[in-house]
Amino acid sequence: MHTGIARMTVASIRELAFAAGALLALTAHAHHSSSMYDRTKPVTIEADVVEFRWVNPHAYLTVVDAKPQAGTAPKTWSIEMSSPGVLTRNGWTKRTFNAGDKITLKFAPLRNGDAGGIFMQATLADGKVITYSVDAQTE
Amino acid sequence: MIRARLLASALTALGGLGLAPLADAQTGAPTRGDWEAIARLPDLGGVWVPDVPDQRRQERANQVPWTAAVRTQIDHLFAEDKAGRPKLLLAHCLPHGMPAWMLISHNAMEILVTPGRVTMLGEGDGNKLRRIYTDGRKHPEDPDVTMHGHSIGHWEGSTLVVDTVGVLPQAYIALSEAVGVPNNGGMHILERIHLRDPDTLADDMEITAPKVLTGTWKTTRLFKRRRGPQFDIIEGQCVQGELTEAVDEHGNAIFERNGTNADGSVPVSR
Numbered sequence: 107m108h109t110g111i112a113r114m115t116v117a118s119i120r121e122l123a124f125a126a127g128a129l130l131a132l133t134a135h136a137h138h139s140s141s142m143y144d145r146t147k148p149v150t151i152e153a154d155v156v157e158f159r160w161v162n163p164h165a166y167l168t169v170v171d172a173k174p175q176a177g178t179a180p181k182t183w184s185i186e187m188s189s190p191g192v193l194t195r196n197g198w199t200k201r202t203f204n205a206g207d208k209i210t211l212k213f214a215p216l217r218n219g220d221a222g223g224i225f226m227q228a229t230l231a232d233g234k235v236i237t238y239s240v241d242a243q244t245e
Numbered sequence: 246m247i248r249a250r251l252l253a254s255a256l257t258a259l260g261g262l263g264l265a266p267l268a269d270a271q272t273g274a275p276t277r278g279d280w281e282a283i284a285r286l287p288d289l290g291g292v293w294v295p296d297v298p299d300q301r302r303q304e305r306a307n308q309v310p311w312t313a314a315v316r317t318q319i320d321h322l323f324a325e326d327k328a329g330r331p332k333l334l335l336a337h338c339l340p341h342g343m344p345a346w347m348l349i350s351h352n353a354m355e356i357l358v359t360p361g362r363v364t365m366l367g368e369g370d371g372n373k374l375r376r377i378y379t380d381g382r383k384h385p386e387d388p389d390v391t392m393h394g395h396s397i398g399h400w401e402g403s404t405l406v407v408d409t410v411g412v413l414p415q416a417y418i419a420l421s422e423a424v425g426v427p428n429n430g431g432m433h434i435l436e437r438i439h440l441r442d443p444d445t446l447a448d449d450m451e452i453t454a455p456k457v458l459t460g461t462w463k464t465t466r467l468f469k470r471r472r473g474p475q476f477d478i479i480e481g482q483c484v485q486g487e488l489t490e491a492v493d494e495h496g497n498a499i500f501e502r503n504g505t506n507a508d509g510s511v512p513v514s515r
Contacts, residue, residue: 138331138336140331161485162479162480191353191368192351195294195476240297240351243469244294
């Protein structure tokens with residue numbers, strides 16, 4: 107455990123996740139259209155992974171912006187992705203991300219301005235690029 | 246005894262045609278012959294992954310004979326999805342149901358062929374399971390309505406023909422996860438399931454739903470076979486996404502609803 111985030115208690119992680127806002131309620135829903143996310147305006151941030159939830163119907167990442175603008179509090183984002191089944195067929199595992207990982211994260215943000223998005227790509231500290239697509243299952 | 250033997254030979258003849266299993270005439274138990282008959286059927290093993298790009302092509306190219314009133318709803322749902330306000334058809338965490346499972350799922354399935362039964366096991370969304378009886382039975386006169394309905398099937402050569410009734414009126418006929426309407430009752434689905442090539446499964450569907458369609462809708466969905474442990478089905482309980490892991494006052498590992506204690510109260514820390 108080499109970061110402050112990794113030392114967080116389960117309770118504080120869950121509070122952070124809760125603070126990520128309305129998206130949690132959204133991610134609890136079964137498979138759904140992703141049109142509430144704006145793929146034409148992707149956001150890229152340097153982020154610290156708080157939690158990677160490997161659950162159905164959608165796995166998701168909770169991350170904190172590692173380089174917030176001066177004078178602003180770090181923003182916590184909840185980033186949705188596909189189901190563990192689809193992700194597994196794209197080579198992911200429950201350990202693809204771990205609490206404390208420092209990543210460069212690209213996502214499509216919620217159109218309504220809440221602190222949530224849908225995953226597009228991540229680059230791990232070792233340079234490995236993580237992506238997925240539902241189409242890749244049959245390609 | 247003679248009657249039993251006659252029945253057994255009649256069933257044997259039917260089984261040879263793929264119309265019904267052989268099954269022991271007295272006990273109904275599957276026989277060695279039943280299993281040998283299955284070996285002569287197409288192999289449906291492996292994991293079947295829906296061809297999602299083809300689903301999207303079908304969404305645009307294959308016109309559905311909606312009633313005028315339903316078409317208005319569908320046009321509105323398409324517009325809402327395009328505007329970033331999708332209707333969450335599957336928000337209830339129930340299985341997709343029929344025919345939406347075959348039409349729009351992004352998750353894989355397995356198909357098990359056993360004497361008298363074909364079973365489809367889907368990934369995600371809880372109890373995604375179709376039991377297709379191939380033992381020669383008829384539909385019940387007054388079936389309980391369920392998300393997947395009551396399905397009977399038979400083999401015509403290497404094609405599995407499946408007839409489904411008794412689907413809950415709330416089950417969607419869906420074009421995507423944001424566009425579709427409940428069938429509203431009285432739906433009948435006929436499927437011809439066959440291998441288009443060694444690793445492509447085609448489900449030719451004929452959907453009749455008099456409350457929402459003006460005629461029978463014919464459409465096909467494709468599934469690609471994948472073999473190997475890296476493609477295995479992952480257990481997916483949809484409701485798990487609404488729960489978080491916690492520890493109760495006895496130290497037991499439990500689930501609780503997001504934002505609430507197990508008794509429904511809101512934690513003080515929040």
